[in-house]
Amino acid sequence: MTVHEYGADALIVCDSLVRIYQVDQIEVQALQGLDLLVAKGEMVAIVGASGSGKSTLLNVLSGLDVPTAGRARVAGWDLLRMSHADRLAYRRSVVGFVWQQTARNLLPYLSAAENVALPMAFAGVRAKRRRARTAELLEALGMGAKADRRPGELSGGEQQRVAIAVALANSPEVLFADEPTGELDSATGDDVFAALRAANTELGATVVVVTHDPEVSGQVGRTVAIRDGRTSSEVVRRTEVDAHGQHRVIAEEYAMLDRAGRLQLPAEYRAQLGLRDRVRLELETDHVGVWPDRPAPEDGGHP
Ligand code: ADP
Ligand code: MG
Numbered sequence: 001m002t003v004h005e006y007g008a009d010a011l012i013v014c015d016s017l018v019r020i021y022q023v024d025q026i027e028v029q030a031l032q033g034l035d036l037l038v039a040k041g042e043m044v045a046i047v048g049a050s051g052s053g054k055s056t057l058l059n060v061l062s063g064l065d066v067p068t069a070g071r072a073r074v075a076g077w078d079l080l081r082m083s084h085a086d087r088l089a090y091r092r093s094v095v096g097f098v099w100q101q102t103a104r105n106l107l108p109y110l111s112a113a114e115n116v117a118l119p120m121a122f123a124g125v126r127a128k129r130r131r132a133r134t135a136e137l138l139e140a141l142g143m144g145a146k147a148d149r150r151p152g153e154l155s156g157g158e159q160q161r162v163a164i165a166v167a168l169a170n171s172p173e174v175l176f177a178d179e180p181t182g183e184l185d186s187a188t189g190d191d192v193f194a195a196l197r198a199a200n201t202e203l204g205a206t207v208v209v210v211t212h213d214p215e216v217s218g219q220v221g222r223t224v225a226i227r228d229g230r231t232s233s234e235v236v237r238r239t240e241v242d243a244h245g246q247h248r249v250i251a252e253e254y255a256m257l258d259r260a261g262r263l264q265l266p267a268e269y270r271a272q273l274g275l276r277d278r279v280r281l282e283l284e285t286d287h288v289g290v291w292p293d294r295p296a297p298e299d300g301g302h303p
Contacts, residue, residue, distance in 0.1 A: 038206065046224050053226055055210065273291075
């Protein structure tokens with residue numbers, strides 16, 4: 001047992017996660033050594049271009065897909081070493097899932113309340129407790145007044161809010177949502193995002209939400225960017241109180257340093273300073289300096 005095991009106190013740990021799809025004779029590396037830690041109670045957004053591996057990551061974390069290599073642990077469950085029975089139990093009570101396609105989240109012939117109660121019935125929750133929990137969840141997500149409507153009688157955004165209630169029914173440790181606002185217009189999408197925030201702050205769920213909208217970083221504590229199947233950068237948002245008592249939101253961008261010490265510099269930094277192929281590094285007392293190999297002629301470069 002090592003003392004500083006990577007992510008020992010995190011709720012979600014991905015360590016050098018690899019997922020290779022084999023299609024005919026071709027290998028697709030959807031995840032190429034991805035590292036990610038999420039603490040209990042966090043709300044994290046995952047952003048990245050189409051094809052960067054976001055859905056693959058969520059499918060692995062939600063127990064639908066098995067990674068090829070690496071380590072993945074959620075709430076103490078080792079996702080590479082789960083039996084079939086473990087996997088069913090995991091998906092039923094440890095994680096909740098909201099899909100992009102509104103129609104995939106709800107059964108069309110059941111009311112909103114019946115949809116929310118269903119996973120509890122599968123888990124053997126008594127009828128009285130089911131009713132109370134259903135009412136509590138629909139109320140918290142602003143759907144209390146429409147509990148008796150079927151999905152077809154609800155807007156897309158309302159269906160997604162009911163879907164969040166369904167996903168939370170068995171009080172999972174983590175709520176995963178894969179582009180839950182992708183089929184909605186932006187105002188409706190904002191409502192669904194607000195519902196995810198309510199799930200996080202009011203109902204205490206840890207939330208991991210995938211979105212292709214990079215603007216969400218203002219709405220969550222941390223935004224993790226994925227590029228080519230790897231975590232490439234993070235934006236962490238925190239509130240600071242200045243000398244006049246004014247609250248200021250500060251967003252700081254971090255690059256991810258992998259366990260081999262590799263770092264990816266943002267493309268705009270590289271372009272602006274002409275950093276390519278080889279850079280000069282200098283160790284200072286509290287930071288590391290990075291300079292272009294050949295300084296630009298007009299400014300003489302760094303001494
Ligand atoms: P994202 O959700 O970020 O758009 P995905 O995780 O869906 O990305 O896909 C990552 C890469 O893996 C893409 O190149 C995609 O084509 C490939 N991929 C995803 N699922 C499969 C699959 N079932 N079979 C083969 N390749 C896949
Ligand atoms: Mg996707």
